[in-house]
Amino acid sequence: MVLETERLILRPWEEKDAESLYKYAKDPKVGPIAGWPVHTSVENSLEIIKNVLSADETYAVCLKDDNVAIGSIGLIPPAQSHTAAADDEIEVGYWIGVPFWGRGLIPEAVKALQKHAFLDLGCSAMWCGYYDGNEKSKRCQEKCGFVYHHTEENKLCELMGDVRTEHFTFLTKQDWLDNQNKKLVFYVHGKGGSASESEHYKPFFRDYDVYGFDYKAENPWEAKEEFGNKVKELKKTYSEMILIAGSIGAYFSMNAGISEYFERAYFISPIVNLEKLILDMISWAGVSERELEEKKIIPVDFGDDLSWDYLQYVRNNKVNWNVPTEILYGSTDNLQSIDTINEFVNDNGAGLTVMEGGEHWFHTKEQMRFLDKWMQEETVAFEKVKVE
Numbered sequence: 001m002v003l004e005t006e007r008l009i010l011r012p013w014e015e016k017d018a019e020s021l022y023k024y025a026k027d028p029k030v031g032p033i034a035g036w037p038v039h040t041s042v043e044n045s046l047e048i049i050k051n052v053l054s055a056d057e058t059y060a061v062c063l064k065d066d067n068v069a070i071g072s073i074g075l076i077p078p079a080q081s082h083t084a085a086a087d088d089e090i091e092v093g094y095w096i097g098v099p100f101w102g103r104g105l106i107p108e109a110v111k112a113l114q115k116h117a118f119l120d121l122g123c124s125a126m127w128c129g130y131y132d133g134n135e136k137s138k139r140c141q142e143k144c145g146f147v148y149h150h151t152e153e154n155k156l157c158e159l160m161g162d163v164r165t166e167h168f169t170f171l172t173k174q175d176w177l178d179n180q181n182k183k184l185v186f187y188v189h190g191k192g193g194s195a196s197e198s199e200h201y202k203p204f205f206r207d208y209d210v211y212g213f214d215y216k217a218e219n220p221w222e223a224k225e226e227f228g229n230k231v232k233e234l235k236k237t238y239s240e241m242i243l244i245a246g247s248i249g250a251y252f253s254m255n256a257g258i259s260e261y262f263e264r265a266y267f268i269s270p271i272v273n274l275e276k277l278i279l280d281m282i283s284w285a286g287v288s289e290r291e292l293e294e295k296k297i298i299p300v301d302f303g304d305d306l307s308w309d310y311l312q313y314v315r316n317n318k319v320n321w322n323v324p325t326e327i328l329y330g331s332t333d334n335l336q337s338i339d340t341i342n343e344f345v346n347d348n349g350a351g352l353t354v355m356e357g358g359e360h361w362f363h364t365k366e367q368m369r370f371l372d373k374w375m376q377e378e379t380v381a382f383e384k385v386k387v388e
Helices: 013-025 042-051 105-120 133-143 171-181 195-204 220-235 248-255 276-283 291-297 308-316 339-346 365-387
Strands: 008-011 059-063 069-076 089-096 125-131 147-157 164-172 183-188 209-214 242-248 265-269 325-330 351-355
Touching: 008 105, 013 042, 013 069, 059 105, 069 105, 089 105, 105 133, 105 171, 125 133, 133 164, 133 171, 133 220, 164 171, 183 195, 183 220, 183 248, 195 308, 195 325, 195 365, 220 242, 220 308, 242 248, 248 265, 265 365, 276 291, 276 308, 291 308, 325 339, 325 365, 339 351, 351 365
Parallel strands: 089 125, 183 209, 183 242, 242 265, 265 325, 325 351
Antiparallel strands: 008 059, 059 069, 069 089, 125 164, 147 164
16 A cells, blocks of 8 residues: 655555665664664665565655655554554554654654554554653654553563663544644744734634733743643644744744644744844944853843843754744844845745835734735635645
8 A cells, every 4th residue: 555645655665675774774863762773784674674664554654756765654563562552453653764854754654644544444543652762753743643641661672682661652543533623823922912912813714723822931941841831732632733923932933842743834023043133132232242241141221131141042052943934024124134034034945025114013004914915825825735
C-alpha cells in the first residue's frame, strides 16, 4: 500500500533504498535514542531492509519531490508491541533523518497512519512510546493527539544492549474521531493589547474556534514556558491550529518553540529581530552596551527599562520558525525596519504585504480596513490551497 500526504509519500521499502537509508541511519543522533544501533554500511542497510523494514505496514518516508527515502514509519502489531497492547490495538514507530528535523514531516506521516489504522484496519486505539530523554519524539506525539499513559522502568533495549526507561502515550479511535474536525485560531496580542482583540478575527474563521491568549509573561523566558504549556494543552482538543500574533506577541510565539503545532501563521507588525530592537533602544537612550552591562538596568522614558539580562537572553536564544507565515507591515513602523522584516521573510520563506503609511499599531479606520482586506484575501488563498 502507498499512502500520500500533502508533502509525503509513504511506500514500502525497496532494496534500491539501501544507499539512502544508510545516508541517514548512520548518523548517531538518529538510531540510538530510538533504540537501534547506527548502520555501518550500505550492505548493512540492505540487510535491514530485507529482514526488518520489509515487514507489513512498514513504510519508507519520502518527499513527494523525489520519492527518496529519508525516514521510516510503521505499525507494530500487538504481539510485537513494546507494551501490553490489546488484540485490536496497534503501536506506531518512526524516525527521520537529521536534515529533515523540525519541519513537521513525521507528525504529518503519523497522522496519515492514524487515519489508516483507525479507518482502514479497524484498530480501536494506538500506542506510541519514547525513551527517557527523547524530547523530540515526545513533542511529536503530543502534536498528534497522543496522551501520556504510563512509564515502564528498567526495560531491556535488546538492540542496544542496555536498560532504559520508556514512556508510553495512547490515543483511542473515538478521541481521534472527536478531534478530526476541531480547529482553532490562537490569537496572541502585543504589548498593551488584550485577549479580547481576538473577537475581531472570528468573521474570517467561521469554521474555527477563536481563542485569545491572556498571557501573563513579560519576558521571553517566562513566555516560553507559559506559551508552550498552553499550546500543548489546546492541541489535545484541536486537530488544526492557526496562529495570529502581533508585535512582541509574534516574537514570544516564535521563541516558545511551538512552531510544530501550527499549520499557518499570520503576523501583524511582528517583532522578528528583538536583538536589533534592543540595540536601537540603547542608541535612542544615548548609552552604550558597556554601560548597560555595568548597570544591568537603565530606565528610559520611551518604553520598558533596558535590561542587560534581557539582551543576553535574546542573543543566546535564536528563534527557529518553520511555519508557513504571512506578514502585514506598516511602512512607517518605528520598531522594525523594512530591511529587518525583509531579512526574516527571505530567511523563512514568509509572505509580506506592506501598507504604505501604515503604523506599527494598526488602529485607524483606514488601517483596519487594509488589515481586514489582507486577512480576507490570505485566508481565502489558504483554504484554496488546502482544497487543492
